[in-house]
Amino acid sequence: MAQEIVKVHPLVVRITHWINVAAVLMMLFSGWKIYNASPLFGFTFPNEVTLGGWLAGALQWHFAAMWLFALNGLVYLAYGILSGHFRRKLLPISPGAVLRDIGQALRGRLAHEDLSVYNAAQRAAYLALIAALVLLVASGLAIWKPVQLYWLASLMGDYEGARYLHFFAMTAVVAIVLVHIAMVILVPRTFPSMFTGRIRKIP
Numbered sequence: 001m002a003q004e005i006v007k008v009h010p011l012v013v014r015i016t017h018w019i020n021v022a023a024v025l026m027m028l029f030s031g032w033k034i035y036n037a038s039p040l041f042g043f044t045f046p047n048e049v050t051l052g053g054w055l056a057g058a059l060q061w062h063f064a065a066m067w068l069f070a071l072n073g074l075v076y077l078a079y080g081i082l083s084g085h086f087r088r089k090l091l092p093i094s095p096g097a098v099l100r101d102i103g104q105a106l107r108g109r110l111a112h113e114d115l116s117v118y119n120a121a122q123r124a125a126y127l128a129l130i131a132a133l134v135l136l137v138a139s140g141l142a143i144w145k146p147v148q149l150y151w152l153a154s155l156m157g158d159y160e161g162a163r164y165l166h167f168f169a170m171t172a173v174v175a176i177v178l179v180h181i182a183m184v185i186l187v188p189r190t191f192p193s194m195f196t197g198r199i200r201k202i203p
């Protein structure tokens with residue numbers, strides 16, 4: 001079978017993706033420790049999946065990783081918008097196409113010959129992930145500076161509302177990332193392509 005190698009992921013996307021994975025893990029695990037100090041719901045996160053040792057340590061991790069996460073995210077968003085990467089890879093998208101591709105994926109019939117083009121379900125997942133991450137940052141800013149950014153906090157139901165929103169956005173990110181990782185496991189040849197930027201196209 002003839003195999004054509006195609007370029008799939010630009011260098012900026014690959015670098016920012018893996019920095020983002022490290023930053024998100026630090027944000028999550030330290031965030032869960034901070035949550036445990038004052039839980040919103042009737043549960044806390046097990047100590048084994050928290051970072052920082054105690055509240056002050058977790059806050060330091062959260063604030064340090066925040067800069068890495070936010071600056072890296074800005075580079076990715078600026079590149080995605082200015083280079084046309086988002087327009088080329090994540091658009092167009094329609095509810096009909098997303099439902100069709102989710103249906104085909106659940107029946108194991110989604111085509112994987114040309115992995116240089118994201119299917120509609122993938123486009124929806126990545127766009128939802130980016131939106132949830134932006135919401136996480138916005139609600140995080142409102143919790144961090146509720147007085148200076150009162151206009152932002154008041155949009156979210158003030159400090160308490162922003163805390164709930166931050167928690168729900170985190171939950172959405174975790175849920176989408178779990179599906180994302182399951183998809184990578186199901187189509188494992190996408191994994192090395194996120195390092196090399198290239199992939200085989202099966203004719």
Ligand code: HEM
Nearest residue numbers: 013017020021024089115126129177181184190191193194
């Ligand atoms: C160990 C965890 C992860 C692995 C193994 C992984 C792997 C991958 C792979 C292989 C792709 C390319 C998919 C393809 O070519 O079909 C990809 C794309 C992507 N991943 Fe991940 N990922 C992980 C975690 C994350 C996390 C934590 C986020 C965000 C919170 C994320 C966001 C994205 C986005 C937005 C894309 C699309 C990038 C673009 O083309 O602009 N990933 N990931």
